[in-house]
Amino acid sequence: MFLHVFTGRLKCLTRDKLMLFWTLLFPVVLGTFFNIAFGNIMNITEEFSPVKVAVVESAGYQQNEAFRQTLDAVSQPGDGQLLIVSVVGGEEADRLLKSGEVDGILEVDGEVRLTVKESGMNQSILKAFLDEYAQKSAAIGKLLRENPQADLSGLLDDMGKESFVNEATLSGAKPDTMLNYFFSLLAMTALYGSFWGLRNSTDIQPNVSALGSRRSVAPTHKMTAVLGDAAASLVLHVAEMLLVLAYLIFVLGISFGNQVGYVLLTCLVGSVTGISFGTFMGCLFQKRDGLKTALLIAVTLFLCFLSGLMMVDIRTYINLYAPVLSYINPAALITDAFYCLYVFESHTRYFLNIGILCGISALFCLGSYLLIRRQKYASI
């Protein structure tokens, strides 16, 4: 029975031309448009400029031989230079950060702390550098104790240089800025899964559509019907997302980093969030069909706007002034997940995003369930 519902549903959805346009063609067209608009920026292969950072002069810093050596190693002038370090007093460091002369402040007292003013590629590099250092500091310390003259370059070779410096040089000016549009575009595609969710919830509620009543009087277990529909829409929508992703990567040449498995996971989770969001909206606004769709488009676009789809600076402002928004906005979470995969080696922040997305999806599902149960129709 599940299979019958599933295949029937898949047939219907794959023939829904209007929805296919919004969920598949529209992102492709928008992506192409972005690509044309940013084409020039992409072709500039400017030299990557090292990140300026202030280190606060302190006893902790002086005593931390390993860290000093590491900083030395990565700020050697030349091709591989990652940082430009100025060792200054605390107040001076604050001033430099405020005036934008450095991108971050490093303080050492036992552990190393990073202070930044805004978020961007340079800040991300600093963060990633510290993450890497934290992971390798023990090894570096040991090496230095055994052989104070040791050459650290071997250990430092894979200290993020490859993963972001190379990517950064590729697109010179502000790579994160441009890529963010594409990440955000994919987030939009994911959230457009809500159209499928909305359709599902319309076609299953007896008080919303004749089809809903018709299906509710059939001897199909309600759960089978709901899950059959959901599975069909999920399969279709994930397929759509993969098509959009493939288009961005292979046709437009956008890089999503090289962690394919995680990128796919992000698509899957994003798709689940989108579909459950639409289902929830469908249950919340049972009547008023036109309004529902309009509302869905408006809300989705607004969320994407906040995640930087139209203006990348929005994201920076939100991170600065209302960071909590970034943690509850599914579009921002999806965008950030892609961003993390692209920029960071460690997955902490990535999994935080994915975890929150799963939580939000679960809330939408629970909400839909409660709303349907509350309604005056008996059929669930």
Add this chain to the structure above:
Amino acid sequence: MVINVQNLVKRYGNLLALDHFSLQIEEGEVFGLLGPNGSGKTTAINCILSLLKYDKGTIEIFGKPMRPDAYSIKQDIGIVMQNVAVFQELSVQENIDYFCGLYVKDRQKRRELVEEAIEFVGLQDFRKFHPKKLSGGLLRRLNIACGIAHKPRLIILDEPTVAVDPQSRNSILEGILKLNQQGATIVYTSHYMEEVEQICSRIVIMDKGKTLATGTKEQLKGMIKGGETLTVELFGLKEEQLEAIRRLPHVTGAEYDGTRLTVHCSGGAHNLIRLLDYLRGQELSFGRVYAEPPTLNDVFLEITGKHLRD
């Protein structure tokens, strides 16, 4: 008993849509549920099917209490909704197959059933058509096919023939009788008296959520005092003359549309002669004259008119 409804009460806010509505339907009947727009027919059916929560009352189908999760009962019910419920993206054949498949798992059997249903409603030439390309009447026929393809024991049809042309309507009505002969119990709602009169073995007349009368059509007609309807073709009848006709003995109502005078009479002899005498006395010349025995229409008018509308 196939359907047993006792004292069903359903409110929409302040509106009392069903007011202690009761209904008993026996196996093998063709049962007509007759009532004007908004009388609560669809509401009653939705309650019976557990699509709607109701405030009070009990509903049993096939002797078992009907509940939203009574899947074994649902298995044996076929339903044709008042509003067309088909998938726009699926063809005629696919739609019927989808709904039939919710009841019948076996593919081979399903193929035969779908084919039978297509022939039943006469959509052979439209198998591959999508609902959007079907005319209103054809769409209605598809709607019917989706509801009855799985050969259920109980078939509920909610105004299935709206917008269907007379020939197709007749063939559908015949088809329904055929389903009944094959053993299905039929519940048929309509506000077309003629249809109900044509096929139903028992009828309930309802209005404002209440049952007004139940019985065979003969019993129902017997309820009114042998009234007949007189029709006279004539021109130039004045308002005061119409009023005078209304005051004639045994006349319960009269309408005039400019060319045709319709007079409803309760029992009593010489109604026609008395009417024609009056018209001659007014020096009105008239064309054809006919008298009809009471129809369900009269029954309906009499019961609803007298007890409720006045």
